[in-house]
Amino acid sequence: MRFTTISSPHSDRPNSVSRTMLLVILALLPGALAMIWFFGWGILVNMLLASATAVACEALTMRLRGRPALPAISDYSAVLTALLFAVAVPPLLPWWLTVLGVAFAILLVKQMYGGLGYNPFNPAMAAYAVLLVSYPVQMTSWLPPEMLNEHPLTLLQAATVIFTGVLPGDLTWDALTMATPLDAMFTQLDQSRMVSEILMSPLWGDFGGRGWEWVGNWYLLGGLFLIYKRVISWHIPVSMLGSLLLVAMLFHFLDQDAYPFGLFHIFTGGTLLGAFFIATDPVSACTTKRGQLVYGASIGLLVFIIRTWGGYPDAVAFAVLLMNMAAPTIDYYTQPRAFGHQGVRRD
């Protein structure tokens, strides 16, 4: 009897790219649902719009590159990029900005470099940064969390605002939107107000902004699930959160009025989303374990620096992009000691 021959191993492999991506999407859902709960239906509209755009762009480029589109779409990496983008941008972002951002992420940041696995930068964060720099007003028009929101919008109203820009009734943008807690904190610090004074506002919860901190909790839960499932390792999130917390605490104890409490940094803005879902993007991050510690810690440090002294309120996107650039070099210098080799190789 004759058989086909094939190279070893001949095992039933437990893992696949689509499984990995689906697990990340699954882990993202609690946080995403919490965002819909606290910030309204606009988030959902954005998620759907972004996903559709991403899949369309992915299919288009694969066609242009003369490759089968189905395997590329069915690895769910484009959808994941879209979802990460959608939960990072304001709930009522005009539709064309979402489309523009996702198209930029997929076409330029991902596919122009060769598609999945070849992009040096995190596509969602690159798109976020480009939009933030180009359209700062739209990109910072956040809604207040559910408990502070006097004008909650229905799904239809949210969709109308996103697609037509027409606000329901006699509402104005000023009445509808509100600064994010991070924005509020640092704008007021710039105005020489003290941290304790700023925290008097009803915007604040236990650690960060009300609503925001709960979203953070759900991202944290999703992240722990990913570590448990071994989709990501603990190195990047722990080192990133650890270094951010450490340096923030240090400054806080040096001057309690000028620097907010360490946990504030963890539970506001995109810190937890970034630590578990963005910085851990395997394609653009470090791959060696020691490298991941350096990479994560550097992101944490950069987040603190950019937030505290930089011009933009949140810094996760910029910090991640900067470290994306450094990742190959870090990897090169942090190779593990191979079995049977004495000392660390290559100094």
Added chain:
Amino acid sequence: MQHSAQQKPRLHRFHGGLHLPENKSQSLSLPLERSRLPKRLTIPLQQHIGEMADPLVKVGDRVLKGEMLARPQGYVSAPVHAPTSGKVIAIEERPIPHPSGLPALCIVIETDGEERWCEELEPIQDFEQIDLSLLRERIRNAGIVGMGGAAFPSSVKLTPGLDNPIDTLIVNGAECEPYITCDDLLMQREAEKIILGIRIIRRLAGADRCLIGIEDNKPEAIRNLQRAVNESGEEWISVITIPTLYPSGGEKQLIRVLTGKEVPSGSIPATIGMICHNVTTAFAIAEAVTEGKPLISRYVTITGNGVAQPRNLEALIGTPVADLIEQAGGYTESVSRLIMGGPMMGFTLADDSVPITKASNCLLAADNREAPDPGIALPCIRCGQCAAACPANLLPQQMYWYARAKDLEKVQEYNLFDCIECGCCSHVCPSRIPLVQYFRFAKTESWAQEKEQRAAERARLRHEAQLVRKERLEAERKAKLRQKKEALKKKPPVKKEKTSDTSQDGADTEDPKKAAIAAALKRAAEKKAKMAAEGVEPQNREQLSESQQQAIEKVNRRRAEQQADATTSEEQGG
């Protein structure tokens, strides 16, 4: 002996490794049996690492069971023996079980069913007293090779170098690959002989202690071996239960687990005073020494969803795979792949007519569920799962990148040659990239490149030696010339007369310059004749056109003149 002082030894970890579904129980449900005598046995002459064995028989010869069919050629080699009595019907290239799928020289025996033994090897009972070289020779003559898979001639491994005294003998009973149970069964059934083999190995290698490492999924084997050790009273042997973690049966990994030491990259265990043998090898050594039985049979696991009755058989070397499958109930309908060895490191067979060899421990007939087609490889997403699983602590994703780009220098810089091809990286890869295949490719390419470089280096050395030789000849020639000149100067009148007699043109010899030219030409002609007599062709003048020949002649004449000039001016100056 009691279980006294059985301290739990401190075990160590190696990086990575995998917990794989074991799938070992299937082949242990039926008892071990001896396989049926096949009609024909095909004995490959190369079943080991090293030189191929040299046939001692010819077609038509009658051979007896245990008779040496081919003798070792060179130091690193092993003989092969007739697994049963019969007639040699062919010595020719036949398909053999090898990843390359290429045929190789085999001796084919038609069995006569009489199983008549030849008493070539006498049993050695007093192996504790007998001369070491005799003991070693016996192991060599019995054709014992490493039966864990590498098939390295055991007698060579048991010849320790003077600079590396052995203190620890590691006996490998880990059997970490899924599905395979032949070592397990052997340890269960033949514990005493394994201990005997260990004592023989110790005598040859001179170790102070022996550690037998067995994975904890083989409690019966551990119990039986422990009992055998206790009964033998050999307190220097310890049976050590190690956690089941693939690939703990890799030589370097097992040494690490048992002793905490790492064999340096690119070295053998002897450099850290250790030697490692498989339990089956120890068993074969015991049989060869105390019973005079050469290596002509072994335990083989036949398993997988592709066979009806998975089991273990004691099979003669050279038995066709198809025969063994048949005795395991034949193929099931779902069979899709035939693997020799385990699922992680075994290789697929294109055809089941090939024979089993000394190193064949398992035949895995797998279906699509056990060994599915890996499908299309997707791009690497750099997730690092491969690096986390790598027992050699390498970075497979980086090595893959460079292997793919055929950047051999770079892939070696990432320690390509520390890769043991265990398959962990490929197994966990979400993109289903055949990483091990890339690394095998890179290794093969590197070896080819190295071979080329060595050839180039040899050519360079030869060229340089040639230049030195030419210079030396030139110097010698000049020295001779000077001597002659001096002789000429000392007795010019005699010389003059004599030359005028013999030379065709007396007037020319008046001129020392012309004389020198003539002498040079003569010497050149002499040298040429000498070289021609020696069969040396001085220059590539064979296929030259006439004009080229003339040009060469002209050049040569001018050279001779110049030399003559130089010598005369030298003399005049001096």
